[in-house]
Amino acid sequence: MSLPIRATDLAQKYAIVAALGRGGMSVIHLAAARGLGNVQKLVVLKSIRPELLSNEKVLQMFMDEARWATRLTHPNIVQTFEVVMLSGRPVLVMEYMEGQSLSNVLRKAADAGGVSLAMHLRILSEALAGLDHAHNLTDYDGKPVGLVHRDVSPQNVFVTYDGHVKILDFGIAKAEANASHTELGELKGKIRYMAPEQMEGSS
Numbered sequence: 001m002s003l004p005i006r007a008t009d010l011a012q013k014y015a016i017v018a019a020l021g022r023g024g025m026s027v028i029h030l031a032a033a034r035g036l037g038n039v040q041k042l043v044v045l046k047s048i049r050p051e052l053l054s055n056e057k058v059l060q061m062f063m064d065e066a067r068w069a070t071r072l073t074h075p076n077i078v079q080t081f082e083v084v085m086l087s088g089r090p091v092l093v094m095e096y097m098e099g100q101s102l103s104n105v106l107r108k109a110a111d112a113g114g115v116s117l118a119m120h121l122r123i124l125s126e127a128l129a130g131l132d133h134a135h136n137l138t139d140y141d142g143k144p145v146g147l148v149h150r151d152v153s154p155q156n157v158f159v160t161y162d163g164h165v166k167i168l169d170f171g172i173a174k175a176e177a178n179a180s181h182t183e184l185g186e187l188k189g190k191i192r193y194m195a196p197e198q199m200e201g202s203s
Helices: 007-013 056-069 102-110 117-135
Strands: 014-022 026-034 040-048 080-086 089-095 099-101 157-160 165-167
Touching (some): 040 056, 056 080, 102 157
Antiparallel strands (some): 014 026, 026 040, 040 089, 099 157
């Protein structure tokens, strides 16, 4: 019979290496996942900001993201391996990628004349492939989930140094089965990149 995994075991498995970023609801860390024989693998840990742990709505949104992120397996979506509890906080364990956000790529390329049309089209086509996979996600009995990202922007498109494009951050994604729901008149996402139906409150 297998023994249960204890919280202390998980804390020993994931060693924080550095802080990578901080958003409105979450913090991101680089960590080393340690396995048998001192085998190590770099991963990214995403957790709720400590001061928001008592906020039930934030917790529901985070767990909604966890539910869908672990289901999304596609080359153009950042992979989420598992969801664990570390130090009393739910944590997404995600793949570590070396690269830059599209917003950084565009800003840095501007000094050299900008990104070529061919590169623009490649980034766009790969990002759309990832979004198409998310939008067509079904539950285990084949029923469409109705997942909509709602925060697609250059900040949430990642370009790796080896040429891959990944969609990030399903933190405010909408799905039929979400535990959290957007209130009437409440806007989520970046206004500059919102679809018209999202601004109207119909998505």
